[in-house]
Amino acid sequence: xxxxxxxxxxxxxxxxxxxxxxxxxxxxxxxxxxxxxxxxxxxxxxxxxxxxxxxxxxxxxxxxxxxxxxxxxxxxxxxxxxxxxxxxxxxxxxxxxxxxxxxxxxxxxxxxxxxxxxxxxxxxxxxxxxxxxxxxxxxxxxxxxxxxxxxxxxxxxxxxxxxxxxxxxxxxxxxxxxxxxxxxxxxxxxxxxxxxxxxxxxxxxxxxxxxxxxxxxxxxxxxxxxxxxxxxxxxxxxxxxxxxxxxxxxxxxxxxxxxxxxxxxxxxxxxxxxxxxxxxxxxxxxxxxxxxxxxxxxxxxxxxxxxxxx
Amino acid sequence: xxxxxxxxxxxxxxxxxxxxxxxxxxxxxxxxxxxxxxxxxxxxxxxxxxxxxxxxxxxxxxxxxxxxxxxxxxxxxxxxxxxxxxxxxxxxxxxxxxxxxx
Numbered sequence: 001x002x003x004x005x006x007x008x009x010x011x012x013x014x015x016x017x018x019x020x021x022x023x024x025x026x027x028x029x030x031x032x033x034x035x036x037x038x039x040x041x042x043x044x045x046x047x048x049x050x051x052x053x054x055x056x057x058x059x060x061x062x063x064x065x066x067x068x069x070x071x072x073x074x075x076x077x078x079x080x081x082x083x084x085x086x087x088x089x090x091x092x093x094x095x096x097x098x099x100x101x102x103x104x105x106x107x108x109x110x111x112x113x114x115x116x117x118x119x120x121x122x123x124x125x126x127x128x129x130x131x132x133x134x135x136x137x138x139x140x141x142x143x144x145x146x147x148x149x150x151x152x153x154x155x156x157x158x159x160x161x162x163x164x165x166x167x168x169x170x171x172x173x174x175x176x177x178x179x180x181x182x183x184x185x186x187x188x189x190x191x192x193x194x195x196x197x198x199x200x201x202x203x204x205x206x207x208x209x210x211x212x213x214x215x216x217x218x219x220x221x222x223x224x225x226x227x228x229x230x231x232x233x234x235x236x237x238x239x240x241x242x243x244x245x246x247x248x249x250x251x252x253x254x255x256x257x258x259x260x261x262x263x264x265x266x267x268x269x270x271x272x273x274x275x276x277x278x279x280x281x282x283x284x285x286x287x288x289x290x291x292x293x294x295x296x297x298x299x300x301x302x303x304x305x306x307x308x309x310x
Numbered sequence: 311x312x313x314x315x316x317x318x319x320x321x322x323x324x325x326x327x328x329x330x331x332x333x334x335x336x337x338x339x340x341x342x343x344x345x346x347x348x349x350x351x352x353x354x355x356x357x358x359x360x361x362x363x364x365x366x367x368x369x370x371x372x373x374x375x376x377x378x379x380x381x382x383x384x385x386x387x388x389x390x391x392x393x394x395x396x397x398x399x400x401x402x403x404x405x406x407x408x409x410x411x412x
Contacts, residue, residue, distance in 0.1 A: 077355050081338055303347055
């Protein structure tokens, strides 16, 4: 079979809804694009544990403490599962988990913008678990049908757990919303802080890069940035407004005819700054990750032998 | 066929059973230095909420796998004699027999 014939058979398989497995032939570009997407997800799970981790010692009460602890453990567990999928995909490229970790720590790898922001109050923990995990569930839910089989399979477990995180976050938010004036104010401030990063979460709307088009054509990813942002607004904006919170955007409104949510575009220069690694907490969180990686090297060696885990 | 692993690492394929009487289903895989550590990691990764009552770990190297089988090729030939649909006429045959014997 020539490469051209292989490519045709590969694309026909994807068009018919068949999944690609790690040992199937795939175009080099498919492998690289899928790996990039999957690694961004894995890095985000790992980095996403850090802002919430800060709140384990400070959570109000034993139940909340256990819940945050369990969520952090889930996120690290997700990272483990996803890095494992990435390892198989990266093997023919000569890359291992060690390379993934070193790239992340050196600031060469991507992770979601939201994990570059501080979580100064307990209300931030609630908003993160409800809305950041809610946003993640929109993107990961869309990826359940990804053409790359091993990723889609592992996402089923991850999405089920993210759905639990969402309930945990909603419970914190609703408790604060029904609390004292000071608690409501703390919640409002947290939402106001997170609104722009949440809109950034799905990426810029004018994504017409050939790279993205190819990824959609190959079914690596399935929905556009704007389609996912609209889904998020549709799912969460009414729930936010219902509990008396103010969204810091007077233009936010659903078009009753088209069902499309209108909103003020967030500052995309800020988004690109965070992508470049210049977010308010990017460097601090990465150095925390580096510290953990270096301090725990002896544990990895003891547990894993020569092979290192995240 | 499974991807080759480098000699210094062992990947374990993880299978779990959700309840007695249910089949073991592949859940994912993990790297570990030895089976004991693999079992500890598997419990942490795949049963934090008691999703399974039992786990099997298999060294990936120990798995013998077929190439992917071409189902279309098999289905292209008439195999209805192997399938339930090949015997839909039995109800009609019974009815005919009743007419003859009554």
